[in-house]
Amino acid sequence: MVVTAGACLAGCATYHAHPLPEQAASASSLSQLRGYDATMAPLSADAVERLVLLNNPDLRSARARHQAAQAQRQQDSVLPNPVIGGSIGYLLSGPGDATAWTASITQDITSLITLKPRREAARATADEVDASLLWEEWQTIGKARLLVIDLVEGQRQLDLQQRALDLLAKRESRITQAIGAGNVDRVTVASDLSAAADARTAMHDLQRRQLDQQQQLAALLGLKPGVAVPLATPLAPSDLDAASIREQAEGISRRRPDLVALQLGYRAQEATLRAAVLAQFPPLSIGYDASQDNSRVRNGGPAVSFALPIFDRNQGNVAIAKATREQLHQEYTVRMATSRDEVDALLDQYAQLQRQRQALLPAQDDATRAAAQAMRAWQDGLVDMRAYVDLEVAALTRQAALVATDQAMLEQQAAVELLVGRGMPTSLEQDVIAP
Template sequence: MPQILKTRSTLLIALAASLAGCQHYTSLPLQTDASLAPSLAAIPDLPARALTVSEVATLAVTRNPDLLAVRAKAGVAEAQLVQAGVLPNPSLSGAILPLLSGAGSVSGWNLGLSQDIKALIVLKPRRRSARDSLNQVHADLLWQEWQVAGQARQLAGDIVLGERLRPMLEQAYELMAKRYTANRKALESGNSTLSTLAPSAGALQAARAAMLQQDQAQLANRHKLNALLGIAPDVTLPLADAIDLPAFDPREIRSMLATLPQRRPDLLALRAGYAAQDEQLRVAILSQFPDLILGASASSDNSKVISGGPNVQLGLPVFDRNQGNIAIARATRQQLNREYAARLDAVTGEVGALLSERDQIALQLAAARHDLDDSRAFADRAAKAFAASMLDERSFVDLLSNRFSKEQEVMTLELALFDRQVAIQTLIGTGLPAVDTLGFPDPGADGAAK
């Protein structure tokens, strides 16, 4: 009986020790209300002045709701890294066999302890794979921060340029409205005809349509920017008139194309994912060896005869040599290798295409600005000629409309040029956090080249 009590005490102590480190459940309720900032005062540390484009980009990286959700993914990857580094638990078995009948005099018992050796063999590659997966998550997060910052730059810049365009559209509308009102009064008094009124009426409608279209675009851009910043749509974010983006040098950007694999977070994420899969292939190859469990056991029969010693359990790889998992891991690695190559090609081509488009728009803008100078001069001369009754109404309105159309064309090209430059700077990371902030070495440098 003392031996039975001793065995029971050992089992209870082992059970209590295993329960001591257990985690406990705590609830995490979902929020019931949207967390959009209802006013500017609700945004912490927001300067009490108009924000620059760069400050808007920084604010977006800090407050963007999607980024806040993605950052939680890094916590999952960190937990998986912890799990990958945990040693497999040994197994403890035991039994008490009370005497039911026969020649014995006491209850029998047995106790065994065993460890899965195969789990120890694949521990290191599993841990390296989890580390590479965590690096991939961090690189993906940085890439999404680049995207959010680029969107914030573009939206804020578009709004600023749109505000510059609005006065010109208002001027065109007011001038056309003045001409239309004068011609209508002349028609009502019998001093004019419909043929005189028609040009000013058409020009007034075109000017009104352009102004309303611009207002719609501005409101849509502000709503998009507010959503990016986690702000309620009816809040107006004050923006500074100057656009403080980094200097744009096409020659420098072209020279940086060769180093994109070392500077683009999405490419580094793919390389880290490739490295993680390469380790998974190692795990699959190591797992083809037989299962091996080592241990020791002791037992006592009903006549107090105690015996003990080591024991081995060895799996026989007759049918399953893990060939299926090895083939899957190898094919997945090949797929990731091709995906990386395809992304690298796409990245280089995308930046090159945007640079070409940017150059074309720059040439078009230079020509439009030259034409604008002529249009302004013709409009000034037309105003003087019309005032001196040396020019008819239709020609006068046509020359004025041409000037405002050219003004709008120049602003549209400036906006297109700005958008291309922001897109290029986002793709190469100009003015954005560098990849060395990730804090991990260049992943998969050898594997990606295989």
Template sequence: MSKTPPGPSIPAPQGTPAMRHAPAHIGLRAFVTDARRQRRRRRKVMLAGSLAALALLLAGCAGYAPKPLPANAHWQDKLAALRVNPSDIPLPRLAAQPLDLGQPLTMDAVATLAVLNNPQLQLARDQVGIAQAQAFAAGLLPDPQFSTTQDYPGNSAGATSSAYNYSLNFDLGSLITRPAARAAATAHVRDIDLQLLWREWQTVGQAQLLFVQLSGLQQRDALLRSQRDLLRRGLQRTRQAVAAGNLPRTNADAALVELQAVEQRLASDAQQRLQLESRLHALLGLAPNVPLQLAPLPALPAHDTAAAHEALAHLAAIRPDLMALRAGYTSQEQKLREAVLAQFPSFSVGLNRARDTANVNTLGFGVSFSLPIFNGSRGAIAVQRATRQELFDAYQLRLDQTRADVAQVLANLDLLQHQRHNLETGLPQLESAERAATAALDAGAITLPQAQAQRMALLQQRLALQANAQQAAEQAVALDLLTGTGVYRPAPAALQPDTPKPTSELRSKSR
């Protein structure tokens, strides 16, 4: 069997070694391409995840809307525009009183309208809203912190990849002080709420006091106008007698001086009435030109000294200002506790996910904490302790001052009662003397100045009685405010005074 002779040998072309290595280059290029695709795919996934997380965060964010300031004064230009729903105030006895704007306003009606419409109270209610927002903020957990870095290699001849580092951290130190911070914020809300209640009590007292003063002016002016009319008639008769030559001109001059003195007192009362009415309009949130018709001052009950002394023993559980100071002291105690807890090292923990340029992936965690060597919250503790001592002294001072104020009012009422007894005892004698002087003047037995002296003595006695009654009414209003009696006393079905219903709940609809 013959063999086929081998053919002529063909020389190998240049580049044959490179052609022998071509499959390796093709595989490396394919590997790099796949790696790049995977990296792009991972970046797209990470970008999509980041966008989704960002969308979720933005969905939970609050929006902003501007609120421009008003350009004009906000006064109610008519009485019917005032709020008249007594259920919005936390004084059951005052809320139970009927309120009819079509009738002359009683003292309780004026007090009710003042609490419902006073602009200053609206600012106090806004402060309650701020305190509630602060309490809400104190209860929120701290946000975790996320950080990321991305590095891209450059001018590298070897096989490299982009590097990244993802870190998620959470501060655990705030969890230590969070209970104390929440307790402090909650007590602060109660403090501000009770301060609002005390301002409402004071607004009621101011409205009642203005009502008493305006009613007193009306009663005094009635006496002065009656005396003025009498003097005008007497002056006319005197001038006729002077013209007839029966009396000297000095008698007419003396009668004119007496009349002008009464006119000046009426003019002074008119100016004082304008000031009191302006204060009452501002208290009610009314425009200055809105007319107000007040009912006569009712007969106030005599003060009960035994009830006042009984209230003194429980003032800390009755007076809203004292309860507010106690709530503020409780809040400060929690702030001091928070400062003490803050002296311990605060630390945070975190998770890390990273890859370097050599495509080495790592997963780990980290812990960081502060060393309380130089600060250690010692300054904050000193400040909170000093503040607590200040609140302690303020509460003791207010308690002592309240007892002194009540004792002073009771002493004033006893003195006014004794003075009224003396004034009422001497009034019949002065009335009899004035009638006798008038008869003697008509008979020519006495001179006109002598008769005028008797009339003026009687007028001064009546004015003194009116002033005594007004002062007694003012002191009674003050005693009710200081001891929590009268309209401030809770109704039988109401809550106990040491645990009153928050005033912010009672007026949540009004805000």
């Protein structure tokens, strides 16, 4: 008995304190990031995505769920322990001449009956957590991809807006000097002054948006807000094959981790329901009892105990399991339908952007030619600065509109590829129960 007890204690876990840190801080430079190599700068979109996967604080926290799920899976897969009981009755009075004792060992049969479905449920639940984590990683990659697009294309717009603002500010300065000298009436040049003010406001808006996106990217990488992330330019132009996307959308239920997670959750609930149905039978324990009374008469034999299913037939747990399964069934069905609808909607929006871009190209080319001619005319003294600046700013505005359209197309491409899981390997190789 002592040896058995010692062996059991030897397999027990021990407690070790793990105090929380008193201070914590984000990385203050790119060199502190895991996986960063100085030769990588400036960073491509792929490099940024890799660094995000390795360093994102939220993903590091989320990965702890994997360990918790595996521990729960291990616990739910353990066989129930047999129960040993006993008692001693010392002789206090009477004709007896010995100490009475009883001993028993029993095993819960109901837990053995439900063990297989409970193990299946635990395994599917652990896999569901992993699939959900993969989807969270994929969404984080998508955020990083969109931020790279917005930052690179946003910088192009900033450069164009800065050129326009320089021209308008130069004209504004000359107009202000002329007004001060009394050579120009302020009313006649009010629109020119307003154009410069509007360009300055637009510049400030772009700068604020650029800073916000830079800080968002730094946060995704686990960096302090002020750390600049150099990005490689230019980005490859958008190239979205609608036919290929629709073909990939056909297998979305096996490629998208969130849909795989729902399927695994449904599988776990199916197993939970089976376990609940099996558990509605009377709780049954089988074992062996032995005893001795005070006159040394000994008895021994099998023992059976079970509960009478008069009030509790596990009907509540069965109903809960059925309702939960139906809820998951509906959620999966709706998610599948909306996912396909979202793909179709994004492809329609991308096609619209393509048409708009084609329509912008001739106007942009015409405005660029007109601006070049106006510059030569202004240098030759044939037109005044006001007309030249108007045409030059108009050309820059056309270019900015084209850049904005290119940015929107890149964003739509990234969104639709994220939606269908393009570039992601099949999330689950084995057969999955699809409701």
